[in-house]
Amino acid sequence: MSTECWKCGKKAVIHRKYEGKSWCSDHFAEQFESLIKETINKEDLFNSNEKICVALSGGMDSSALLFFLSKLFKNWRNAELVALTVDEGIKGYRDESIEIARELCDDLGVKLHVSSFEDAFGKTLDDIMKDKKHGCTYCGVLRRWLLNKKSRELGADKLATAHNLDDELQSIFMNYLKGDMKRMVRLGAKPAIVEDEKFVPRVKPFRNTPEKEIALYGRIRNLELHQTECPYVENSLRFDVRDFLNEMETKRPSTKFTALRAFDKLLPSLRKKYSSEDVSVDNCDECGEITSGRVCKTCKLLEKI
Ligand SMILES: [Zn+2]
Ligand SMILES: [Zn+2]
Numbered sequence: 001m002s003t004e005c006w007k008c009g010k011k012a013v014i015h016r017k018y019e020g021k022s023w024c025s026d027h028f029a030e031q032f033e034s035l036i037k038e039t040i041n042k043e044d045l046f047n048s049n050e051k052i053c054v055a056l057s058g059g060m061d062s063s064a065l066l067f068f069l070s071k072l073f074k075n076w077r078n079a080e081l082v083a084l085t086v087d088e089g090i091k092g093y094r095d096e097s098i099e100i101a102r103e104l105c106d107d108l109g110v111k112l113h114v115s116s117f118e119d120a121f122g123k124t125l126d127d128i129m130k131d132k133k134h135g136c137t138y139c140g141v142l143r144r145w146l147l148n149k150k151s152r153e154l155g156a157d158k159l160a161t162a163h164n165l166d167d168e169l170q171s172i173f174m175n176y177l178k179g180d181m182k183r184m185v186r187l188g189a190k191p192a193i194v195e196d197e198k199f200v201p202r203v204k205p206f207r208n209t210p211e212k213e214i215a216l217y218g219r220i221r222n223l224e225l226h227q228t229e230c231p232y233v234e235n236s237l238r239f240d241v242r243d244f245l246n247e248m249e250t251k252r253p254s255t256k257f258t259a260l261r262a263f264d265k266l267l268p269s270l271r272k273k274y275s276s277e278d279v280s281v282d283n284c285d286e287c288g289e290i291t292s293g294r295v296c297k298t299c300k301l302l303e304k305i
Pocket of ligand 1: 027
């Protein structure tokens, strides 16, 4: 491994095995940003007159995304950026990350909106977890519901999330292992979920970017990292898949990129097959949000609490 940047000879901060090149911090950050722009252009993620809501958790990925987009949008006069943080109500965990989110938004001049489980559902995640043992399931469903509703109320044209290459690939493999092909249409930088006025389309600008490189970019840009792990995190299938993929990548560099590109070749066919089967979009009888059944998943879960 070379310890010098292949472009300028300065001290390298990263050696990409999959590429065989080392990069100094300046050239890495520059190239990182141009790769994200490439994804944004190629996948046509934003229009210059849109209002974009960034789902901001206070973790490194979403902080880096907000930082990057605020930089990019400086040149787009009519684009507007807002940030949305969901406060699940996890004592000792969420408070710190909301503080980080607030500081970052102040620095960048982006308006931050905080939406809490308590206001929306009358209960914090801590309350919900007192007698249930489905942390991540509950949390994920309720959070998605809230992000969609609030970003729509904020008038956002798109909801940008910080899903990275590792997240995406884990989801792909998890869906394979569970045999859930239909769910795969939710993947991609611009997922085709449903087209409905109540649904705010998602975009994932970091979707082709490895998690490690986002963390490095964040450190180079001096972003603060919220390091505590969520207390309700489960030893889930996702972790097994993550470990497997990391091991493969160590043994055979560029496995992750190859696997993602292979999936991208399948995606158009999957979308064709499943979008025609799944057109029944309705409003939930309970909450009025969109659902494929009579009652949405969020309301079904809330009933059980
Ligand atoms: Zn350099
Ligand atoms: Zn509902």
